[in-house]
Amino acid sequence: xxxxxxxxxxxxxxxxxxxxxxxxxxxxxxxxxxxxxxxxxxxxxxxxxxxxxxxxxxxxxxxxxxxxxxxxxxxxxxxxxxxxxxxxxxxxxxxxxxxxxxxxxxxxxxxxxxxxxxxxxxxxxxxxxxxxxxxxxxxxxxxxxxxxxxxxxxxxxxxxxxxxxxxxxxxxxxxxxxxxxxxxxxxxxxxxxxxxxxxxxxxxxxxxxxxxxxxxxxxxxxxxxxxxxxxxxxxxxxxxxxxxxxxxxxxxxxxxxxxxxxxxxxxxxxxxxxxxxxxxxxxxxxxxxxxxxxxxxxxxxxxxxxxxxxxxxxxxxxxxxxxxxxxxxxxxxxxxxxxxxxxxxxxxxxxxxxxxxxxxxxxxxxxxxxxxxxxxxxxxxxxxxxxxxxxxxxx
Ligand code: HEM
Numbered sequence: 001x002x003x004x005x006x007x008x009x010x011x012x013x014x015x016x017x018x019x020x021x022x023x024x025x026x027x028x029x030x031x032x033x034x035x036x037x038x039x040x041x042x043x044x045x046x047x048x049x050x051x052x053x054x055x056x057x058x059x060x061x062x063x064x065x066x067x068x069x070x071x072x073x074x075x076x077x078x079x080x081x082x083x084x085x086x087x088x089x090x091x092x093x094x095x096x097x098x099x100x101x102x103x104x105x106x107x108x109x110x111x112x113x114x115x116x117x118x119x120x121x122x123x124x125x126x127x128x129x130x131x132x133x134x135x136x137x138x139x140x141x142x143x144x145x146x147x148x149x150x151x152x153x154x155x156x157x158x159x160x161x162x163x164x165x166x167x168x169x170x171x172x173x174x175x176x177x178x179x180x181x182x183x184x185x186x187x188x189x190x191x192x193x194x195x196x197x198x199x200x201x202x203x204x205x206x207x208x209x210x211x212x213x214x215x216x217x218x219x220x221x222x223x224x225x226x227x228x229x230x231x232x233x234x235x236x237x238x239x240x241x242x243x244x245x246x247x248x249x250x251x252x253x254x255x256x257x258x259x260x261x262x263x264x265x266x267x268x269x270x271x272x273x274x275x276x277x278x279x280x281x282x283x284x285x286x287x288x289x290x291x292x293x294x295x296x297x298x299x300x301x302x303x304x305x306x307x308x309x310x311x312x313x314x315x316x317x318x319x320x321x322x323x324x325x326x327x328x329x330x331x332x333x334x335x336x337x338x339x340x341x342x343x344x345x346x347x348x349x350x351x352x353x354x355x356x357x358x359x360x361x362x363x364x365x366x367x368x369x370x371x372x373x374x375x376x377x378x379x380x381x382x383x384x385x386x387x388x389x390x391x392x393x394x395x
Contacts, residue, residue, distance in 0.1 A: 112352075249277050
């Protein structure tokens with residue numbers, strides 16, 4: 001059902017309260033396709049919300065492209081400059097080739113190789129940064145994914161804190177807490193850092209991701225750089241909000257850590273539910289490659305359509321009691337990692353981080369309570385936390 005709303009769904013202020021869930025549920029429930037006038041996006045854009053419609057737009061055979069960009073603001077007339085060079089904004093054979101190169105460094109096997117590293121990091125972090133009234137969104141949550149991604153890219157330990165801060169600035173959304181530097185400046189700094197890393201690998205190659213990309217005959221130096229950036233941002237920005245959200249989720253199930261301690265095998269099922277419930281990737285965008293009809297609405301060639309993943313992940317026709325965190329939820333075929341050819345390459349790593357954290361935490365703590373209401377991040381792209389103060393009940 002097509003709806004013309006006098007509302008710009010790119011406005012980050014819409015996502016600052018829990019009212020966003022009511023808005024999304026209503027539209028998902030009626031399979032709405034909503035038009036946003038030009039505003040945050042220069043040509044305007046269409047939005048879909050239901051599980052089925054998001055799958056339809058993201059499906060492998062759908063007449064949509066990622067190459068013009070995958071965030072609100074891009075379309076055929078205003079393309080992302082990284083299009084056709086960075087894996088997440090590339091289509092077809094070249095996209096498949098980039099996935100083949102990058103994929104093994106983020107695979108399930110890689111995740112299991114990194115498990116003991118992740119557990120060690122988690123133990124240190126729980127000992128040093130989590131106490132009564134700790135802000136897990138500011139401290140623990142960004143540190144774990146950043147360590148894991150830095151390990152994959154071979155970033156030296158002494159540079160890691162700086163990179164975490166830069167990713168906060170670059171992709172922290174339009175939040176005033178990140179005012180010290182503009183997002184664009186922070187992004188340039190990240191690219192500058194990666195450039196140095198590439199030069200070091202060129203001089204002293206190894207078996208790491210950067211060296212393997214440098215050896216690939218089809219990739220030039222700028223493509224190596226831009227894909228390092230993709231892994232850094234993809235690995236940091238979403239995972240940390242799922243980690244912070246995990247504490248939020250646990251506060252709604254006070255008995256769960258005790259249950260998990262006696263049955264640690266349940267951690268991977270709960271980790272999946274953490275990803276559904278938190279859904280940090282708020283939207284993905286596609287551009288129509290031909291005139292296409294979605295729910296009876298003609299989308300002209302070149303126009304963008306946005307799939308709101310948290311809305312699909314709480315579509316009541318697919319997930320019973322969708323607003324509740326149900327750690328044993330099965331089946332749980334959420335779209336948190338996207339759907340179709342661009343399905344998240346780092347999913348195994350994200351699952352590992354959340355699963356290991358749940359297990360280690362269950363061994364040390366019997367519960368989590370919120371010390372203050374969560375403060376959401378102001379963003380239309382990342383559903384996350386600006387501040388999440390928790391009290392952890394240590395055993
Ligand atoms: C792609 C979500 C963790 C690297 C994606 C996409 C989503 C997503 C929705 C699809 C984008 C699209 O369709 O346009 C998430 C969530 C995570 C997470 C919710 C954590 C909870 C990670 C991690 C890494 C990573 C840990 C790397 C270390 C990537 C890459 C892509 C991607 C490289 C591009 C894949 C492609 O275009 O073929 N992610 N991600 N992600 N993600 Fe993740």
